[in-house]
Amino acid sequence: MKILVADDDKGVRAALSDRLHKWGYDVVEAGTAKEAMKQLYMEAPPKIALINWTLPEMEGADICKRIVESGNVPFIYTILLSENRTDEAIMKALDGGACDFIPKPVNTAMLNSRIRIGARLLDADKRLNHYAREIDNYSNEMKRLSITDYLTGVYSRRYFFEQAILELERAGRYNRKLSVVIIDIDHFKQLNDSYGHLAGDEVLMVLAENAGTILRKTDLMARYGGEEFVLLLPETDGPGAFKLAERLRKSIEDFKVEFDDKEITFTISIGIAEIKSSDETIEEMIAGAGEALNDAKKKGRNRTELKKD
Numbered sequence: 001m002k003i004l005v006a007d008d009d010k011g012v013r014a015a016l017s018d019r020l021h022k023w024g025y026d027v028v029e030a031g032t033a034k035e036a037m038k039q040l041y042m043e044a045p046p047k048i049a050l051i052n053w054t055l056p057e058m059e060g061a062d063i064c065k066r067i068v069e070s071g072n073v074p075f076i077y078t079i080l081l082s083e084n085r086t087d088e089a090i091m092k093a094l095d096g097g098a099c100d101f102i103p104k105p106v107n108t109a110m111l112n113s114r115i116r117i118g119a120r121l122l123d124a125d126k127r128l129n130h131y132a133r134e135i136d137n138y139s140n141e142m143k144r145l146s147i148t149d150y151l152t153g154v155y156s157r158r159y160f161f162e163q164a165i166l167e168l169e170r171a172g173r174y175n176r177k178l179s180v181v182i183i184d185i186d187h188f189k190q191l192n193d194s195y196g197h198l199a200g201d202e203v204l205m206v207l208a209e210n211a212g213t214i215l216r217k218t219d220l221m222a223r224y225g226g227e228e229f230v231l232l233l234p235e236t237d238g239p240g241a242f243k244l245a246e247r248l249r250k251s252i253e254d255f256k257v258e259f260d261d262k263e264i265t266f267t268i269s270i271g272i273a274e275i276k277s278s279d280e281t282i283e284e285m286i287a288g289a290g291e292a293l294n295d296a297k298k299k300g301r302n303r304t305e306l307k308k309d
Contacts, residue, residue: 004046006036033058053082061096068097077118149223152208160222172278179241181231188227238274267302
């Protein structure tokens with residue numbers, strides 16, 4: 001553990017440093033407030049700081065206060081040293097931000113005890129930060145799971161509708177383009193019956209993965225239900241959505257899924273609808289894309305259709 005000894009008296013610094021070295025600590029020294037602040041604001045600052053009350057340029061109590069108020073400095077256990085032993089001085093030191101107070105001349109046994117107290121508190125702070133990170137990671141993971149489909153990793157239907165309403169409002173307000181795409185895996189039930197549901201799951205994941213390589217960062221893909229997926233394409237008109245959908249359809253048409261030493265091929269049918277008016281709802285857009293999807297199926301599947309005006 002690294003400890004800072006900040007004192008304008010070179011002899012005091014040397015004596016404290018020598019003692020701390022014998023106890024097995026790494027020691028850095030500072031003779032002025034400026035030197036002390038430089039050490040405390042390093043990327044890897046000392047864990048414990050022994051700071052004399054009187055230092056050139058700034059009082060030690062003010063240094064402790066700055067450390068507490070700074071958001072860029074990790075927790076440092078600060079021990080203020082002073083020849084002033086009055087209750088008023090001690091309260092001022094602790095109220096100002098110091099973690100502890102030791103009167104001068106420094107009692108060696110007291111110093112050792114206070115440093116060990118500081119070390120325990122630092123260890124507790126480290127563990128608390130670890131638990132806080134664990135809780136934060138768990139919270140983020142729960143949030144991710146709540147908005148994504150567990151199998152394919154794309155967004156959930158609920159999240160799609162939440163974002164679609166926002167995008168639809170933005171498109172209507174600023175007269176922007178917006179398209180909705182519905183994708184359906186052709187003869188999915190037959191595929192499940194022939195190869196099993198695990199193979200069907202693999203096909204769903206392959207479709208999601210292929211789409212992820214084609215979609216832009218601003219696009220959103222969600223599992224709409226069963227073998228159906230839906231895309232939300234901001235700043236995209238019908239022809240633009242059609243071009244993207246055809247790229248996806250052809251990539252799936254040419255893809256072979258390896259499953260249990262078998263090669264499975266499948267195709268998709270796609271329906272597209274673009275926003276037509278500022279008062280159109282997302283349900284109406286999805287219904288339009290659904291109509292186009294039905295047209296694609298009636299025309300033999302494995303094709304993309306754009307809803308007619």
